Amino acid sequence: MALIEAHGLCLDFPYYHLGARSLKKRLLGNARLHTDPSNRVVVTALRDLSFTIRDGERVALIGHNGAGKTTLLRMLAGVYEPVAGRLTVAGSIGAMIDVSAGVDAESTGRQNVRLRCLYRGMEEAETAALTAEVEAFADLGEFFDVPIRTYSAGMGVRLAFAMATAMQPEVLLMDEWFLAGDAGFLAKAEERLTRLVTGADIMVVATHDTSVVRRWCTRAIRLEGGVITGDGTVDEVLGPVEA
Ligand SMILES: Nc1ncnc2c1ncn2[C@@H]1O[C@H](COP(=O)(O)OP(=O)(O)OP(=O)(O)O)[C@@H](O)[C@H]1O
Helix, strand or coil: CCEEEEEEEEEEEEECCCCCHHHHHHHCCCCCEEECCCCCEEEEEEEEEEEEEECCCEEEEECCCCCCHHHHHHHHHCCCCCCEEEEEEECCEEEECCCCCCCCCCCEHHHHHHHHHHHCCCCHHHHHHHHHHHHHHHCCHHHHHCEHHHCCHHHHHHHHHHHHHHCCCCEEEEEHHHHCCCHHHHHHHHHHHHHHHHHCCEEEEECCCHHHHHHHCCEEEEEECCEEEEEEEHHHHHCCCCC
16 A cells, blocks of 8 residues: 655755855845755755645646755655655655666666666566567667667657656656657557556656646645645646636
């Protein structure tokens, strides 16, 4: 059974390079910036977030640029530790947040898939089958055997999408980049994406696109300046669809 429980989550990012006093003074006029006990300027990315997400919920994180959506997703994925508060995530996690996260740029697509399988403790037969599946779906031709630092952005998305959707997680965490592909690929990805989303016990997606929220989600959490300002059904948070 999957579950996410957050109590009073906080996260600050320090700006190490801010030495100039005048710049510091100017920036500190911003409500989200303050100095920490070491006199470093820090930005408040997330402040006192509490929520519970249960089995069967598909949650959209919405809010303006810089609201804290991606930071919260990364925290749920275990990339960032909260500086205060408590977070429990029960269930296997599948994160489609950063195309380059968890991949080695110097290794080929094929080597990266095998590394991921190794990390998950898969047997050789299972690894071979999954590698073949990812190769067929990503459709990168000979680029599957070339270091991924040479890939175009679209090729990186294809590989990341194929890898992420080849292993069904219980808790699916997605940023909206997964929708940024060429039209042909998206049409092909649709069925796989639907299977992934409906097969997960919990989904959390960060998006600006209200059609994505209405189509996929049962609940929306609105973030403003790192704080939750709305949490409820999609209609409660976005307002009902206009006739
Ligand atoms: N690595 C970092 N170092 C310093 N500040 C950061 C870092 N990552 C995010 N921030 C800051 O944290 C805040 C939240 O950023 P975040 O990327 O989570 O917003 P977002 O809601 O996902 O925005 P967008 O919709 O533009 O992607 C912003 O003020 C941002 O500048």
